[in-house]
Amino acid sequence: xxxxxxxxxxxxxxxxxxxxxxxxxxxxxxxxxxxxxxxxxxxxxxxxxxxxxxxxxxxxxxxxxxxxxxxxxxxxxxxxxxxxxxxxxxxxxxxxxxxxxxxxxxxxxxxxx
Amino acid sequence: xxxxxxxxxxxxxxxxxxxxxxxxxxxxxxxxxxxxxxxxxxxxxxxxxxxxxxxxxxxxxxxxxxxxxxxxxxxxxxxxxxxxxxxxxxxxxxxxxxxxxxxxxxxxxx
Numbered sequence: 247x248x249x250x251x252x253x254x255x256x257x258x259x260x261x262x263x264x265x266x267x268x269x270x271x272x273x274x275x276x277x278x279x280x281x282x283x284x285x286x287x288x289x290x291x292x293x294x295x296x297x298x299x300x301x302x303x304x305x306x307x308x309x310x311x312x313x314x315x316x317x318x319x320x321x322x323x324x325x326x327x328x329x330x331x332x333x334x335x336x337x338x339x340x341x342x343x344x345x346x347x348x349x350x351x352x353x354x355x356x357x358x359x
Numbered sequence: 360x361x362x363x364x365x366x367x368x369x370x371x372x373x374x375x376x377x378x379x380x381x382x383x384x385x386x387x388x389x390x391x392x393x394x395x396x397x398x399x400x401x402x403x404x405x406x407x408x409x410x411x412x413x414x415x416x417x418x419x420x421x422x423x424x425x426x427x428x429x430x431x432x433x434x435x436x437x438x439x440x441x442x443x444x445x446x447x448x449x450x451x452x453x454x455x456x457x458x459x460x461x462x463x464x465x466x467x468x469x
Binding site: 288292351 | 447
């Protein structure tokens with residue numbers, strides 16, 4: 247079965263420190279992977295995607311993600327966290343030929359000043 | 360550029376009342392459209408998707424329905440709301456692989 251796992255319900259990071267939000271996936275075929283961010287009472291915002299090419303993908307707001315095929319992972323990273331990065335982060339993968347997204351459960355990121 | 364609208368932003372409805380949520384997309388034609396529900400600020404549940412006018416696919420059996428009367432309009436409805444219908448409803452369109460979301464509608468059923 248195709249799935250996405252975000253193993254951490256919550257991640258706490260001090261402002262200025264690097265952050266990582268983890269995502270692993272299971273799909274048949276080549277994965278199309280995505281990260282989204284959601285601020286309270288707002289819709290989801292697209293951050294970045296991996297379709298093909300360079301394993302390190304850069305996105306909005308200084309975020310980047312690394313595709314690792316052998317570990318079936320697509321972790322979201324940022325070198326220096328800001329308090330304003332505090333939000334809910336979702337990983338997703340395209341699961342079938344209909345291009346439906348399979349979503350992770352979300353990880354709450356808290357950046358402490 | 361493309362824009363997606365949802366209204367109303369918030370809604371409080373009694374159990375048993377009808378529901379109509381509207382989503383419209385600007386700046387694109389024949390988009391694939393999606394309705395999601397998010398409970399308790401967490402995971403997304405896909406409710407319906409549409410690849411064109413009058414074409415609706417339901418992902419979850421429930422008392423909700425969807426319609427697409429125009430190319431860029433997607434409507435979520437219910438004849439009788441249940442308490443369990445409370446949540447944050449999100450509309451999205453796809454281009455070409457990623458989805459872009461509207462601002463959402465917060466529905467509280469009392």
